[in-house]
Amino acid sequence: MKTPRLPIALQQAVMRSLRHFLQLASDRLERPFAEPALVYQQRGTAAGTAWLEKWEIRLNPVLLMENQQAFIEEVVPHELAHLLVWKVFGRVPPHGKEWKWMMQEVLGVPARRTHQFEIASVRAATFPYRCGCQQHHLTVRRHNRVLRGESEYRCVRCKNLLKPGDYSPA
Numbered sequence: 783m784k785t786p787r788l789p790i791a792l793q794q795a796v797m798r799s800l801r802h803f804l805q806l807a808s809d810r811l812e813r814p815f816a817e818p819a820l821v822y823q824q825r826g827t828a829a830g831t832a833w834l835e836k837w838e839i840r841l842n843p844v845l846l847m848e849n850q851q852a853f854i855e856e857v858v859p860h861e862l863a864h865l866l867v868w869k870v871f872g873r874v875p876p877h878g879k880e881w882k883w884m885m886q887e888v889l890g891v892p893a894r895r896t897h898q899f900e901i902a903s904v905r906a907a908t909f910p911y912r913c914g915c916q917q918h919h920l921t922v923r924r925h926n927r928v929l930r931g932e933s934e935y936r937c938v939r940c941k942n943l944l945k946p947g948d949y950s951p952a
């Protein structure tokens with residue numbers, strides 16, 4: 783999976799969002815908070831993660847590119863709220879009442895636990911294969927090995943060789 787090159791304007795918009803919500807928290811809680819580090823290294827299907835001790839927010843660059851507005855309005859405050867809750871309350875359940883309060887009352891954002899993004903582009907690609915009894919999904923790596931004639935794969939159930947294509951029961 784390739785990491786997209788993020789446009790500078792988008793990175794700036796994310797940074798503005800972070801600073802906006804950070805300022806809101808400082809004003810409303812009447813205490814300063816250090817600016818968390820923002821890195822674009824989140825992989826897999828998660829939109830982002832908050833690293834408490836490191837005071838760091840990791841964002842998924844693939845999902846950010848595809849869901850820019852949602853990241854700026856929701857994902858950034860969501861992850862920031864995790865950091866702020868840790869700083870203010872210590873270790874508490876990640877999406878518990880303290881986090882909901884931080885989101886809704888302090889940051890003024892609806893407290894949704896997860897983000898509904900189309901994750902097709904970050905899910906590992908697989909290729910359909912069939913045997914005598916069921917559908918199989920080979921990884922890109924295995925699929926390429928089959929194409930190059932380096933490997934064959936057999937179904938552990940029916941012992942037949944896997945062939946490219948969709949399985950259709952006879």
Ligand SMILES: [Zn+2]
Binds near residue numbers: 860864876877895
């Ligand atoms: Zn969360």
Ligand SMILES: [Zn+2]
Binds near residue numbers: 913914915938
């Ligand atoms: Zn089989």
